[in-house]
Amino acid sequence: MAADSASALVCIIILCSLCFQKTKALLIHPNTLFLNLTELTDQQKEFQELARKFSREEIVPAAPSYDKSGEYPFPLIKRAWELGLINGHIPEDCGGMGLGIFDSCLITEELAFGCTGVQTAIEANSLGQMPVIIAGNDAQKKKYLGRMAEEPLMCAYCVTEPGAGSDVAGIKTRAVKKGDEYVINGQKMWITNGGKANWYFLLACTDPDPKCPTSRAFTGFIVEADTPGVQPGRKELNMGQRCSDTRGITFEDVRIPKENVLIGEGTGFKIAMGAFDKTRPPVAAGATGLAQRALEEATKYALERKTFGKFIAEHQAVSFLLAEMAMKVELARMAYQRAAWEVDQGRRNTYYASIAKAFAGDIANQCATDAVQIFGGNGFNSEYPVEKLMRDAKIYQIYEGTAQIQRLIISREHLGKFKQ
Amino acid sequence: MHRSSEVKHVASYLNTRGCECFGQPCESHCPVLTDRTIHVQLKTFIKIRVKPDRTGVVTDGVKHSMNPFCEIAVEEAIKLKEKKLVKEVVAVSCGPQQVQETIRTALAMGADRGIHVEVSGKDYETLGPLQVSKIFAALAKKEQADLIILGKQAIDDDCNQTGQITAALLDWPQGTFASEMTLEADKLKVVREVDGGLETIKINLPAVVTADLRLNTPRYATLPNIMKAKKKKIANVKPADLGVDVCSRLEVLKVDEPPQRQAGVKVETVDDLVGKLKEAGRV
Numbered sequence: 001m002a003a004d005s006a007s008a009l010v011c012i013i014i015l016c017s018l019c020f021q022k023t024k025a026l027l028i029h030p031n032t033l034f035l036n037l038t039e040l041t042d043q044q045k046e047f048q049e050l051a052r053k054f055s056r057e058e059i060v061p062a063a064p065s066y067d068k069s070g071e072y073p074f075p076l077i078k079r080a081w082e083l084g085l086i087n088g089h090i091p092e093d094c095g096g097m098g099l100g101i102f103d104s105c106l107i108t109e110e111l112a113f114g115c116t117g118v119q120t121a122i123e124a125n126s127l128g129q130m131p132v133i134i135a136g137n138d139a140q141k142k143k144y145l146g147r148m149a150e151e152p153l154m155c156a157y158c159v160t161e162p163g164a165g166s167d168v169a170g171i172k173t174r175a176v177k178k179g180d181e182y183v184i185n186g187q188k189m190w191i192t193n194g195g196k197a198n199w200y201f202l203l204a205c206t207d208p209d210p211k212c213p214t215s216r217a218f219t220g221f222i223v224e225a226d227t228p229g230v231q232p233g234r235k236e237l238n239m240g241q242r243c244s245d246t247r248g249i250t251f252e253d254v255r256i257p258k259e260n261v262l263i264g265e266g267t268g269f270k271i272a273m274g275a276f277d278k279t280r281p282p283v284a285a286g287a288t289g290l291a292q293r294a295l296e297e298a299t300k301y302a303l304e305r306k307t308f309g310k311f312i313a314e315h316q317a318v319s320f321l322l323a324e325m326a327m328k329v330e331l332a333r334m335a336y337q338r339a340a341w342e343v344d345q346g347r348r349n350t351y352y353a354s355i356a357k358a359f360a361g362d363i364a365n366q367c368a369t370d371a372v373q374i375f376g377g378n379g380f381n382s383e384y385p386v387e388k389l390m391r392d393a394k395i396y397q398i399y400e401g402t403a404q405i406q407r408l409i410i411s412r413e414h415l416g417k418f419k420q
Numbered sequence: 421m422h423r424s425s426e427v428k429h430v431a432s433y434l435n436t437r438g439c440e441c442f443g444q445p446c447e448s449h450c451p452v453l454t455d456r457t458i459h460v461q462l463k464t465f466i467k468i469r470v471k472p473d474r475t476g477v478v479t480d481g482v483k484h485s486m487n488p489f490c491e492i493a494v495e496e497a498i499k500l501k502e503k504k505l506v507k508e509v510v511a512v513s514c515g516p517q518q519v520q521e522t523i524r525t526a527l528a529m530g531a532d533r534g535i536h537v538e539v540s541g542k543d544y545e546t547l548g549p550l551q552v553s554k555i556f557a558a559l560a561k562k563e564q565a566d567l568i569i570l571g572k573q574a575i576d577d578d579c580n581q582t583g584q585i586t587a588a589l590l591d592w593p594q595g596t597f598a599s600e601m602t603l604e605a606d607k608l609k610v611v612r613e614v615d616g617g618l619e620t621i622k623i624n625l626p627a628v629v630t631a632d633l634r635l636n637t638p639r640y641a642t643l644p645n646i647m648k649a650k651k652k653k654i655a656n657v658k659p660a661d662l663g664v665d666v667c668s669r670l671e672v673l674k675v676d677e678p679p680q681r682q683a684g685v686k687v688e689t690v691d692d693l694v695g696k697l698k699e700a701g702r703v
Contacts, residue, residue: 042521042524043646043647043650046524046525046528046641046646047643047646050640050641050642050643050646053640054640082642083640083642083643084642084643084644084645085643088643097643097644097647107643
């Protein structure tokens with residue numbers, strides 16, 4: 001009897017190890033460290049509380065009129081700057097607070113709840129600064145980041161062109177070295193803060209030879225906005241986030257000193273892409289803030305509006321809509337928090353950042369649409385807040401990497417892990 | 421006793437109690453969402469429930485934050501410091517561990533240091549204005565405060581007593597319901613909001629002032645100040661250390677919800693109305 005059970009035991013053990021061998025191939029996740037789900041620290045809670053208070057008391061009431069007029073919300077941005085809510089990423093030795101991406105995302109979500117137009121204007125600052133933060137030398141950092149901490153200035157990220165958005169390698173803006181300067185010629189398009197920026201991060205082609213690989217053909221520059229030859233175009237009238245300043249910019253024989261090159265000639269592409277890993281989580285956080293707003297507005301309305309003798313929230317069709325919105329918001333939040341946490345740990349987070357941005361952008365649109373649906377006829381009307389959410393949400397599937405590009409990145413990362 | 425003419429300490433008593441607004445909109449620390457239209461005037465309410473044993477209200481899970489009148493008091497103290505009329509602002513609060521968050525908020529607004537008087541459990545449930553005033557009076561003597569600023573009342577219990585009792589215990593002058601206060605050498609000019617209008621008084625220091633709504637608009641704590649506040653000290657003190665007995669002299673017999681509002685009755689004529697009033701014994 002004992003021998004039988006012993007041999008049975010041996011069999012079981014072998015079986016297990018065989019199974020383990022098989023499942024090992026499926027454990028493609030190189031990183032099995034799960035993020036330790038602890039509460040926010042007291043400081044994080046206070047940051048969030050401050051951003052929430054500011055957003056709900058100052059941004060929410062002002063947002064509808066900025067949306068109607070399209071006026072740049074400078075008073076709000078200035079106030080946010082005074083409270084220390086923007087420029088969080090600027091390192092401490094340049095006068096900033098050196099916040100991690102996670103903390104910045106907490107703040108971003110709260111601001112976006114108020115108005116994503118205002119939040120995008122603020123976020124464009126982070127995007128423009130990020131290449132300098134990750135690739136600038138000490139002099140460049142002190143000069144261009146330092147001034148952002150001293151005054152409420154804006155900056156912009158100039159990469160997209162009329163003919164090249166997703167295909168960054170297809171940009172045609174030329175930078176030619178002449179002595180100690182580079183001469184820039186070309187056109188950029190859809191530049192957030194284009195007309196309000198004090199300086200730009202610019203990506204230009206320094207080696208047009210088709211044989212030159214993408215990784216060596218582009219250079220990143222810091223361009224002062226008042227350099228002769230920089231011509232911002234008219235403010236574009238967009239579908240949503242209308243108070244954000246979006247313009248085309250023409251560069252005509254713009255001379256940039258070589259001191260303003262980031263790292264060195266040919267390194268631009270990597271810098272431009274590297275910035276995204278840090279700015280995609282905040283964009284996802286912004287989309288989540290919008291979705292949260294949609295959920296809250298819809299819930300409140302559903303608990304006030306009656307039809308067929310009861311509150312519409314008591315009709316399952318509506319409560320199910322709300323449930324699905326809640327699911328999406330919670331998951332989007334967890335996604336951006338994971339992406340932000342990963343990069344704060346010093347790890348490459350491209351996979352998580354793309355997932356977060358793609359998912360949050362999609363659900364923001366779905367939640368905004370569902371919110372309008374719950375409001376019914378009122379939702380279609382400009383006197384109620386949800387139609388603005390629907391118009392504002394669309395851009396989250398387009399900027400900072402379209403929904404399709406995100407899927408390209410995710411599939412590439414996923415298959416890459418699988419093949420290892 | 422000798423006191424230098426320079427005001428040394430301003431202590432602000434902070435009330436951290438539940439946001440127990442009894443169904444009324446509590447605008448200061450509940451998120452408020454307003455919209456331009458009449459239809460969707462949205463305010464969030466925290467539903468307050470009476471405990472099943474009817475000894476009080478449910479406080480578990482209810483968000484607690486700084487009493488709005490106390491925020492105004494802290495703001496006034498910090499303003500005085502910014503004008504260089506006072507040297508140090510000390511924020512004080514009595515209660516359990518979570519009260520430290522409130523003190524941190526005051527530090528983030530600009531107070532220099534905090535004192536947490538630990539009162540928890542059963543003692544905290546029965547803590548009322550008399551005990552707090554005793555604690556406060558003892559602390560004021562210990563810290564040699566020259567000016568005490570508090571909120572005029574807590575929005576949960578609406579007692580409106582602590583400031584007045586504290587002043588009496590210390591035998592200090594008091595300027596309550598202050599909508600304006602000006603420090604002039606060692607005298608304090610206080611404009612008080614009273615039923616008949618505004619009353620201006622001049623009181624000697626040391627004094628107690630209670631802040632009313634229109635005294636100022638409290639500032640936000642900025643992000644850098646929140647980070648700096650972490651380095652500021654919060655001292656821990658027990659009531660016993662101050663020689664104060666927090667035993668309550670009051671016993672709550674019961675707490676009930678307000679009676680449900682009855683539906684009204686419409687009548688056709690004035691005679692009917694008079695008839696109904698007579699029936700109800702009202703006339």
